[in-house]
Amino acid sequence: MGYTIAQKIIKAHLLSGEMTVGSEVGLKIDQTLTQDATGTMAYLEFEAIGVPRVKTEKSVAYIDHNTLQTGFENADDHRFIQSVCKKHGIYFSRPGNGICHQVHLERFGKPGKTLIGSDSHTPTGGGIGMLAIGAGGLDVAVAMGGGAYYIQMPKMVRINLTGKLQPWVSAKDIILEVLRIMSVKGGVGKIIEYGGEGVKTLTVPERATITNMGAELGATTSVFPSDEITREFMKAQGREEDWTELYSDEDAVFDEVINIDLSKLVPMAACPHSPDNVKTIEEIGPQKIDQVCIGSCTNSSYLDLMRVAAILKGKTVHPDVSLAIAPGSKQVYNMLARNGALADIIEAGARILECACGPCIGMGQSPNSKGISLRTFNRNFEGRSGTRDGQIYLVSPETAAASAIAGVFTDPRTLGEAVDIPLPAKFDYNDNMVAAPAPVEEMDSVEVLRGPNIKPYPKTEPLADNINVRCSLKVGDNITTDHIMPAGAKILPLRSNIPAISEHCFTVCDKDFPMRAKAYGGSIIIGGVNYGQGSSREHAALAPLYLGIKAVVVKSFARIHRANLINAGILPLTFENETDYDNINEGDELSLPSIRKMISDGRTRLLLVNKTQGKEIPVLCELSGRTKDIILAGGLLDYTKHHG
Ligand code: MIC
Ligand code: SF4
Numbered sequence: 001m002g003y004t005i006a007q008k009i010i011k012a013h014l015l016s017g018e019m020t021v022g023s024e025v026g027l028k029i030d031q032t033l034t035q036d037a038t039g040t041m042a043y044l045e046f047e048a049i050g051v052p053r054v055k056t057e058k059s060v061a062y063i064d065h066n067t068l069q070t071g072f073e074n075a076d077d078h079r080f081i082q083s084v085c086k087k088h089g090i091y092f093s094r095p096g097n098g099i100c101h102q103v104h105l106e107r108f109g110k111p112g113k114t115l116i117g118s119d120s121h122t123p124t125g126g127g128i129g130m131l132a133i134g135a136g137g138l139d140v141a142v143a144m145g146g147g148a149y150y151i152q153m154p155k156m157v158r159i160n161l162t163g164k165l166q167p168w169v170s171a172k173d174i175i176l177e178v179l180r181i182m183s184v185k186g187g188v189g190k191i192i193e194y195g196g197e198g199v200k201t202l203t204v205p206e207r208a209t210i211t212n213m214g215a216e217l218g219a220t221t222s223v224f225p226s227d228e229i230t231r232e233f234m235k236a237q238g239r240e241e242d243w244t245e246l247y248s249d250e251d252a253v254f255d256e257v258i259n260i261d262l263s264k265l266v267p268m269a270a271c272p273h274s275p276d277n278v279k280t281i282e283e284i285g286p287q288k289i290d291q292v293c294i295g296s297c298t299n300s301s302y303l304d305l306m307r308v309a310a311i312l313k314g315k316t317v318h319p320d321v322s323l324a325i326a327p328g329s330k331q332v333y334n335m336l337a338r339n340g341a342l343a344d345i346i347e348a349g350a351r352i353l354e355c356a357c358g359p360c361i362g363m364g365q366s367p368n369s370k371g372i373s374l375r376t377f378n379r380n381f382e383g384r385s386g387t388r389d390g391q392i393y394l395v396s397p398e399t400a401a402a403s404a405i406a407g408v409f410t411d412p413r414t415l416g417e418a419v420d421i422p423l424p425a426k427f428d429y430n431d432n433m434v435a436a437p438a439p440v441e442e443m444d445s446v447e448v449l450r451g452p453n454i455k456p457y458p459k460t461e462p463l464a465d466n467i468n469v470r471c472s473l474k475v476g477d478n479i480t481t482d483h484i485m486p487a488g489a490k491i492l493p494l495r496s497n498i499p500a501i502s503e504h505c506f507t508v509c510d511k512d513f514p515m516r517a518k519a520y521g522g523s524i525i526i527g528g529v530n531y532g533q534g535s536s537r538e539h540a541a542l543a544p545l546y547l548g549i550k551a552v553v554v555k556s557f558a559r560i561h562r563a564n565l566i567n568a569g570i571l572p573l574t575f576e577n578e579t580d581y582d583n584i585n586e587g588d589e590l591s592l593p594s595i596r597k598m599i600s601d602g603r604t605r606l607l608l609v610n611k612t613q614g615k616e617i618p619v620l621c622e623l624s625g626r627t628k629d630i631i632l633a634g635g636l637l638d639y640t641k642h643h644g
Contacts, residue, residue, distance in 0.1 A: 005129065024150050024626065028114065032115065041137045045457060046088065060090065060100075061091070062100035063093065100297070101125070105124055114131045116135045120534065139636075158254040160259045164263055172209055175214070182258075185478075191223065207224045269284060290321065290373060294375075299376035305345075307397055312401055362487055366386030373393070379394075384482050463632050465596045470520050484506055491504050523550070567635055575620075
């Protein structure tokens with residue numbers, strides 16, 4: 001039996017476990033990336049592990065999220081990360097160089113290699129045939145120290161692409177179609193491989209749009225073959241020697257196959273407030289819009305912005321619309337400036353931003369109240385834009401630009417003859433904004449610079465013998481990490497300060513939660529399906545840890561968040577019978593008797609006693625030998641200190 005692309009890469013990096021679906025495999029990690037909003041914590045954790053120099057082939061730290069710098073906090077974090085990188089052997093991509101996933105794809109990614117990143121959109125690297133996975137900061141810290149990265153062996157899904165996109169239909173529309181078919185939880189426990197004749201019609205930046213937004217499916221990662229098109233892209237980046245060919249075997253076996261005829265797709269949008277709430281632009285109709293934002297790690301490539309520039313050329317942004325554009329990298333920005341496309345964009349009235357995440361994570365450009373905002377981004381969760389009642393639609397760059405001019409939702413196919421933008425034979429690459437680490441012999445003399453906002457990792461304790469606490473919060477289905485630990489311009493600067501950021505935990509759902517959780521001393525959270533979807537931010541586990549959360553009991557978890565809870569020493573439990581969700585209310589007194597013994601004995605079925613309602617509720621605690629020991633130790637940091 002042959003192998004899929006992902007199985008081939010896993011096999012070549014397997015350190016422990018067996019490649020049977022659902023069992024835990026430990027992988028050797030070749031490359032890591034961090035960004036600044038998760039990076040400070042990841043490097044504090046790396047320091048705590050105590051390995052002097054990273055053991056990966058390449059580790060890169062990017063500054064792209066926290067670039068508004070409305071106070072000293074962000075700049076202090078940047079300096080901290082820069083100095084840690086210099087000391088410990090990590091490449092440092094300076095602020096202004098671009099969004100981590102865009103730059104990593106352009107400059108560092110290699111087909112066939114493994115990459116983990118402390119950001120959920122790390123799977124962007126799958127666009128050039130990497131096995132690229134989003135993880136918590138602590139997992140990245142451990143991998144930098146040479147430790148394995150563990151996942152449950154996923155199922156393999158094949159998406160067969162046939163035909164060719166019609167003019168004005170975009171790669172974004174392909175992934176929106178996949179989201180429409182599979183939903184935001186359809187990819188959990190799966191790796192998605194794209195194949196078929198249609199793959200040959202897609203350039204690397206287009207493939208990367210698709211693998212990027214595979215994160216919204218909940219998938220472990222997505223991957224394209226590494227073919228001649230990949231080679232051309234890498235050659236144009238001056239990195240042809242990094243290319244290797246990679247296909248799945250003819251007789252590879254997939255657990256699920258989905259067929260998509262590209263020629264049948266039309267421009268679409270993910271409507272508020274979920275990336276899988278997909279409709280065609282035609283169905284939405286010519287509704288009035290207030291804002292358009294173009295950029296983010298999904299759609300800010302040279303190709304994307306050249307298409308946007310061609311649409312805007314000679315036109316003016318509609319008087320009732322604000323158009324903001326953030327190129328994905330310095331390389332993209334530079335090329336647009338040199339070839340004159342930037343002038344066309346400026347002339348049309350766009351508000352040009354620096355190359356960073358910006359509005360995607362609520363760092364500026366929040367829309368007006370109830371404002372309808374069309375964005376080329378990947379997430380439209382409620383409140384993420386910074387405007388509580390903002391109505392965010394996720395669209396392609398072509399739909400975004402056409403609508404910005406018309407002032408209403410506009411199908412770009414109405415624009416007439418399509419623009420044909422070829423991929424350049426050579427990109428304007430220049431790594432002058434990537435600082436190399438100090439040579440080994442000089443590392444001891446590098447001083448790590450810490451600002452006053454940088455507080456240590458929260459205190460952890462080994463798992464208690466018994467847990468007797470109350471339910472401090474009950475939430476519904478599809479809770480995102482943006483609900484648990486909101487981002488945005490006010491809260492992001494607190495990412496290095498867990499006590500301060502904890503004051504904002506779950507306040508989107510219930511503003512009294514932090515106060516109540518603290519007053520209870522210890523407590524349990526109850527949730528529905530796909531709990532913790534979205535971002536990789538481990539703050540969504542560390543803030544609850546700081547607030548005394550001992551366990552989270554839900555119908556089902558999203559992958560990265562579940563791993564982050566375990567890393568923080570918080571018990572991730574699922575209801576054996578989903579209907580028991582109705583048997584717990586906020587404020588109820590709950591108990592997990594003899595929990596330490598039960599977990600040590602490897603029991604996977606436990607009883608959660610609701611003392612208030614007099615009910616015994618069976619819950620499942622599926623831990624492997626390693627994750628069991630992590631929970632017993634009180635989290636991955638303590639476990640790693642003891643196990644090396
Ligand atoms: C996001 O898109 O939500 C983020 C901000 O990039 C996060 C990381 C973070 O919260 O810092 C992610 O996707 O992992
Ligand atoms: Fe940045 Fe947005 Fe991409 Fe997250 S999704 S890495 S915030 S651009």
